[in-house]
Amino acid sequence: MKRWNIVLTGFGTVGKQIARLLQERKDRYRQLYQADVRLVGVARSIGGLYDPHGLAEEGLNAFAQEKKAAASAWNAEAWLAKTEADILIEAGPSDVQTGGASLGFIRQALTKGMHAIAVSKGALVVDYSGLSALAKEQGVQLKISGATAAALPTIDLFTYNLAGCEIRHVEGIFTGTTNFVLTSMMEEGISSEEAIRRAQAMGIAEPDPTYDIEGFDTASKLTILANAAFAAPIKLSDIPRASVREVTPEQIAEWKQSGRVPKLVGTIRPTADGIQAAVELKAVEASHPFARVKGTTKAIRVETDVMGDLMVVGGKSDPVAAAAAALKDLEHILSK
Amino acid sequence: MKRWNIVLTGFGTVGKQIARLLQERKDRYRQLYQADVRLVGVARSIGGLYDPHGLAEEGLNAFAQEKKAAASAWNAEAWLAKTEADILIEAGPSDVQTGGASLGFIRQALTKGMHAIAVSKGALVVDYSGLSALAKEQGVQLKISGATAAALPTIDLFTYNLAGCEIRHVEGIFTGTTNFVLTSMMEEGISSEEAIRRAQAMGIAEPDPTYDIEGFDTASKLTILANAAFAAPIKLSDIPRASVREVTPEQIAEWKQSGRVPKLVGTIRPTADGIQAAVELKAVEASHPFARVKGTTKAIRVETDVMGDLMVVGGKSDPVAAAAAALKDLEHILSK
Numbered sequence: 001m002k003r004w005n006i007v008l009t010g011f012g013t014v015g016k017q018i019a020r021l022l023q024e025r026k027d028r029y030r031q032l033y034q035a036d037v038r039l040v041g042v043a044r045s046i047g048g049l050y051d052p053h054g055l056a057e058e059g060l061n062a063f064a065q066e067k068k069a070a071a072s073a074w075n076a077e078a079w080l081a082k083t084e085a086d087i088l089i090e091a092g093p094s095d096v097q098t099g100g101a102s103l104g105f106i107r108q109a110l111t112k113g114m115h116a117i118a119v120s121k122g123a124l125v126v127d128y129s130g131l132s133a134l135a136k137e138q139g140v141q142l143k144i145s146g147a148t149a150a151a152l153p154t155i156d157l158f159t160y161n162l163a164g165c166e167i168r169h170v171e172g173i174f175t176g177t178t179n180f181v182l183t184s185m186m187e188e189g190i191s192s193e194e195a196i197r198r199a200q201a202m203g204i205a206e207p208d209p210t211y212d213i214e215g216f217d218t219a220s221k222l223t224i225l226a227n228a229a230f231a232a233p234i235k236l237s238d239i240p241r242a243s244v245r246e247v248t249p250e251q252i253a254e255w256k257q258s259g260r261v262p263k264l265v266g267t268i269r270p271t272a273d274g275i276q277a278a279v280e281l282k283a284v285e286a287s288h289p290f291a292r293v294k295g296t297t298k299a300i301r302v303e304t305d306v307m308g309d310l311m312v313v314g315g316k317s318d319p320v321a322a323a324a325a326a327l328k329d330l331e332h333i334l335s336k
Numbered sequence: 337m338k339r340w341n342i343v344l345t346g347f348g349t350v351g352k353q354i355a356r357l358l359q360e361r362k363d364r365y366r367q368l369y370q371a372d373v374r375l376v377g378v379a380r381s382i383g384g385l386y387d388p389h390g391l392a393e394e395g396l397n398a399f400a401q402e403k404k405a406a407a408s409a410w411n412a413e414a415w416l417a418k419t420e421a422d423i424l425i426e427a428g429p430s431d432v433q434t435g436g437a438s439l440g441f442i443r444q445a446l447t448k449g450m451h452a453i454a455v456s457k458g459a460l461v462v463d464y465s466g467l468s469a470l471a472k473e474q475g476v477q478l479k480i481s482g483a484t485a486a487a488l489p490t491i492d493l494f495t496y497n498l499a500g501c502e503i504r505h506v507e508g509i510f511t512g513t514t515n516f517v518l519t520s521m522m523e524e525g526i527s528s529e530e531a532i533r534r535a536q537a538m539g540i541a542e543p544d545p546t547y548d549i550e551g552f553d554t555a556s557k558l559t560i561l562a563n564a565a566f567a568a569p570i571k572l573s574d575i576p577r578a579s580v581r582e583v584t585p586e587q588i589a590e591w592k593q594s595g596r597v598p599k600l601v602g603t604i605r606p607t608a609d610g611i612q613a614a615v616e617l618k619a620v621e622a623s624h625p626f627a628r629v630k631g632t633t634k635a636i637r638v639e640t641d642v643m644g645d646l647m648v649v650g651g652k653s654d655p656v657a658a659a660a661a662a663l664k665d666l667e668h669i670l671s672k
Contacts, residue, residue: 021642025500151643153497160496161489163667164361164660289649292628306357306660307487308652313625316644324500324642331499336672 001034004334005052007041007085007114009076009105010092011064014119014146015042017323018089019060025327033334041083044092045101048079076101080108087333089326091119091146096211096220096236099126110134110142117329119146119322121220125236128227141336143329144228148221149174150325151315152298158229165304167229170268174221176296176317177205177212178244178264183294185252186261192245204296215241215279218266222277226268232275242281255283261291289313337370340670341388343377343421343450345412345441346428347400350455350482351378353659354425355396361663369670377419380428381437384415412437416444423669425662427455427482432547432556432572435462446470446478453665455482455658457556461572464563477672479665480564484557485510486661487651488634494565501640503565506604510557512632512653513541513548514580514600519630521588522597528581540632551577551615554602558613562604568611578617591619597627625649 006022008015022039029035038054042063049055049063080088088109092102103123106116110131118124123131124147135142148154149172158167173179177199184195196213199205211217219239226234244264255262260283268277284290289311293299299313315321342358344351358375365371374390378399385391385399416424424445428438439459442452446467454460459467460483471478484490485508494503509515513535520531532549535541547553555575562570580600591598596619604613620626625647629635635649651657 021500028500152646156497160668161492161664163664163671164357164364165664289628292625306652307657308650310488310648310650312646312648314644314646316642321643328497328499328501332496335499 001030001036004029004035004037004087005040005083005085006037006087006089006330007043007080007083008039008089008091009043009080009102010090010120011042011044012091012093013319014322014326015044015091016064017319018091018119018326021320021323021327023057029334033331035334037330037334040085041079043076043079047074048076050079050083077104077108080105081112085109085114087115087117087330089117089119089330090123091326094120094122096122096125096216099123103127106131106142107134110138110140113138113140115141115143115333117143117146117326117333119326121147121224124224124227125220128224129233132228141333143332144224145329146322146326148224148228149298149300149315150317151321152300153312153315154221154225154300155228157300157302157310157312158225162302162304162307162310165307167302167304168270169303170225170300171290172266172300173263173290173293173298174266174300175212175217175264176298177209178215178218179293179298180204180296181213181244182247182262182264185247185249186256189249189252191249192247196245213245214243215264218264218279219277222266222268222279226275226277230268230270230275232277234275234277239277239279241279244281247281258283259286260284261286261288263290263293265290337366337372340365340371340373340423341376341419341421342373342423342425342666343379343416343419344375344425344427345379345416345438346426346456347378347380348427348429349655350658350662351380351427352400353655354427354455354662357656357659357663359393365670369667371670373666373670376421377415379412379415383410384412386415386419413440413444416441417448421445421450423451423453423666425453425455425666426459427662430456430458432458432461432552435459439463442467442478443470446474446476449474449476451477451479451669453479453482453662453669455662457483457560460560460563461556464560465569468564477669479668480560481665482658482662484560484564485634485636485651486653487657488636489648489651490557490561490636491564493636493638493646493648494561498638498640498643498646501643503638503640504606505639506561506636507626508602508636509599509626509629509634510602510636511548511553511600512634513545514551514554515629515634516540516632517549517580518583518598518600521583521585522592525585525588527585528583532581549581550579551600554600554615555613558602558604558615562611562613566604566606566611568613570611570613575613575615577615580617583617594619595622596620597622597624599626599629601626
C-alpha cells in the first residue's frame with residue numbers, strides 16, 4: 001500500500017467538497033489503486049492546518065469556522081514546504097491577471113516534486129507553459145480538469161479520448177452562466193440585465209457577474225486549453241471576447257423570428273498562422289447541435305481528421321462536480 | 337528511447353489501416369513518448385510475417401495480396417511466440433459464440449506478458465473476465481476501445497472521464513447500422529427490408545446483416561462494457577434483444593403521428609439485484625437527446641451521482657476510425 005499525502009490550498013465551497021469526497025473515497029483508493037490517500041494539510045487565507053497522519057473531520061470543521069488570521073507567523077510557503085506532500089490540490093481564489101497566491105503554491109509544489117491538480121484557473125491562465133515545463137522537468141504531473149469546465153470533459157478529450165487524432169476545430173459552450181442568461185432571454189423575453197439578476201438570485205451568477213458575462217470565463221478556459229492541448233502560446237489578452245450584456249431584446253426577437261438561437265461560443269482553430277481562439281456571440285441555426293443546449297448546460301464539439309466529430313454535452317456545474325473533477329485528476333495520477 | 341514491438345493479428349480493412357497509421361505516426365510516438373514503435377509481425381488466416389527489425393511496406397503489401405496458405409507448417413501459436421512482442425493488436429474476425437482464433441491470440445499474448453489491444457469483440461464477449469484477470473496477474477494491460485464503439489468513447493468514460501463517479505444509468509445507440517435503418521424508415525417511409533438493402537448497397541450493413549440488425553452487435557458491446565466497467569458477470573445470452581427487422585411501416589407511421597422516434601437502445605443499469613443490461617427498441621420523445629442522433633451516428637448517455645449527466649455523440653464508423661481507436665489505446669499504454 002503506497003501512502004499519498006495530499007495538501008489542499010483554498011477551503012471555500014469547492015475545497016470543502018474535495019475534503020469530504022477524499023474522506024468518502026478512502027476505501028475506493030485502497031482497493032483500486034492500493035493507495036493510502038490522506039489529506040495532511042489545508043490552507044486558506046487566514047492560515048494553514050497540518051497533520052502528518054491526516055487531518056480529522058473535527059479539526060477541518062473548526063478550521064472552516066475560524067474568522068481571523070491565526071498568529072502573525074502564518075507563512076504559506078513555509079507551511080507548504082513543511083507538509084512534504086505528494087500532491088497539491090489548488091482550489092483557492094482565481095486571479096486571471098496575476099495568478100495570485102495559486103501561482104505561487106503550484107510553482108512551489110512542482111519545484112518540490114509534488115504533482116499538482118489545479119481547480120482555479122488564474123495560475124494556469126497566467127503561466128500554463130511555465131508550470132507545464134516545470135512539471136515535465138521534475139517528472140511530475142500538472143492536471144487541469146477542474147479549471148477547464150470541470151465535469152464536462154475538455155482537456156481529457158484532446159489528451160486521452162482522441163489521442164493520436166489531429167484536432168481541426170473546437171467549439172464549446174464553456175460558461176454555464178452566460179448560457180443560462182441567453183436561454184432565459186430567449187425563452188422568457190426578458191432583458192439581459194433582468195436575466196443576470198435572476199441568475200444571481202439563483203446563485204448561478206456571481207455578485208459581480210462581469211467575469212462570466214463579458215466572456216472572460218470562456219476566454220480563460222480557451223487560454224488554458226490552447227496552451228495545454230495545442231502548445232499554443234496564447235494569452236488571455238489575445239482572445240477577442242463578446243459580452244452577453246450587450247444582447248438586446250430586439251436582437252432576441254429577430255433571432256426568434258429567423259429560427260436561430262444565440263450562444264456564447266468559444267472556438268479554437270488551428271490555422272496556417274497558428275492557433276486562433278475567440279469568444280463569439282453566435283446565432284446558430286435551430287439544427288445546430290448547440291441550439292438544444294439550454295440553461296446552465298455546457299457542451300464541446302471537436303472535429304478530428306480520422307475519428308470524425310465528437311460532441312459532449314452535460315456535466316453538472318456545482319461545487320461537488322468541480323471537486324469530483326479534481327478527484328478524477330487525482331485518480332489519473334494514482335493509476336500511473 | 338524505449339523500443340516497443342507490436343504484432344497485429346487480422347489484416348483485413350481495419351488491420352491494414354492500423355499498419356498504415358502505425359507507420360504514419362512513428363515520429364509522433366518518438367516525440368511524445370520517447371517510444372520507438374515497430375510493427376514486427378502481422379498474421380492473417382493464411383500465415384504470418386515476422387521481422388524483428390520491423391516490417392517494411394512492400395512486404396506488407398505483398399502479404400496482403402497472397403491468396404493461398406503458405407507452407408503447411410504455418411503455426412499461429414509458434415509464430416506469435418517467436419515474435420516476442422510487447423503489444424498484441426487483435427483485429428481478426430469476431431466470433432461472439434466461441435471467441436475464435438482471437439481468444440487464443442489474446443490469451444497467449446497476455447500469458448507471455450504482452451499488453452493486448454482488442455479490436456474484434458468475440459474474445460471479450462466470450463471471456464472478458466478471464467482475460468482481464470490474466471492481464472492483472474501478469475501486470476499488463478488489456479485495452480478494448482476498438483471493440484466497444486471505437487471512435488465513440490464508451491469504456492473511456494467509465495474508467496477515465498468519470499473516474500470516481502458512481503454510474504447510475506447508461507443508455508446508448510451503439511450500432512450505426514440499425515440507427516441508419518431506423519432513420520431511413522422514418523425519413524423515407526420504406527420497409528425494414530428495403531432499408532437494410534440500402535444499407536448493404538452503401539457498405540453500411542454486412543452481406544449477412546443479422547448480427548447488427550437483430551441486436552447482437554449492441555448486446556455484444558453491452559456484454560463487454562458490463563464486464564469491464566461494472567465487473568458484472570453478464571453473458572451475451574443473458575441480454576434480451578430486439579430486432580429492427582420486425583419494425584413495420586404501420587408502427588413507423590404511428591410513431592411519426594405521435595412525434596416519437598424509434599431507436600435501438602442498449603442500456604446498463606445497476607439495480608438491487610445486480611447489473612441489468614438490455615437491447616430495446618424504444619420510441620423516444622422528440623425532446624429526448626437521442627431523437628436527433630440520425631443515420632449511422634452513435635451516442636452514449638451516462639447518469640452519475642456527482643457529475644450529473646453526460647452525453648457523447650459522434651465518432652466516425654469506418655475502418656480508419658476503428659484503427660484510430662486501437663491506436664488511442666496504444667498511446668494510453670505508451671504513456672504509462
